[in-house]
Amino acid sequence: MTSALLLSGGMDSTAIAWWKRPEICITIDYGQTPARAEVRASAAVANAIHASHHVISVDLRSLGSGDMAGQQPLKIAPVTEWWPYRNQMLITLAGMKAISLGVKKILIGCLRTDGMHADGRPEFIKALDSLMLLQEGALAIEAPAVALDAMELVEISKVPLDILAWAHSCHVSEYACGECRGCRKHYETLNGLGVPPY
Secondary structure (H helix, E strand, C coil), X not given: CCEEEECCCCHHXXXXXXXXXXXXXXXXXXXXXXXXXXXXXXXXXXXXXXXXXXXXXXXXXXXXXXXXXXXXXXXXXXXXXXXXXXXXXXXXXXXXXXXXXXXXXXXXXXXXXXXXXXXXXXXXXHHHHHHHHHCCCCCEEECCCCCXXXXXXXXXXXXXXXXXXXXXXCCCCCCCCXXXXXXXXXXXXXXXXXXXCC
16 A cells, blocks of 8 residues: 655654655645755655655645744644644645555654644544545545654654754754754653753
8 A cells, every 4th residue: 555654854754754664755835934944854854765755835824823834823722833723734735645646545743742732632633534535535544653752753663863863843943943842852852862962
């Protein structure tokens, strides 16, 4: 079964790419502030696993919220980088491309710790999988790391540090700010792996 990974270029999707070795990687520039860095990182990771890499560009910044849109988060935001319906939007856009490539399964990078927002929870993933399977093409959605945290994922994937070094986790900039939740998680994971602080 041909699979595609929704590859953001962050630490989690980089580890999943190394672990699951999808034939196809799809990266989406949807107007998020760190898009250029995410596309660069994703291209390097896809090349390292010999996967074809497809980039979709669609500017949805005017519909965004929070850190990744360069705006104040909405009052209902559970975390500062929350973007309304983001995972649903990304999976839908990836599906639109994947169907033309003969893909039957899309892998996404949700972790156990993503449950703080509704679209990272197992029940959401299950519901979206059912919805995509109902439509022409019958695309399956799978989150192989949904029972893991970032450290567990990196360990089980056996991703080498030189590949992990390509990951871009910053939510607010093309270069790591060192302060946002994405950067802090990145550094904490590296620290847990025994990599000294920068």
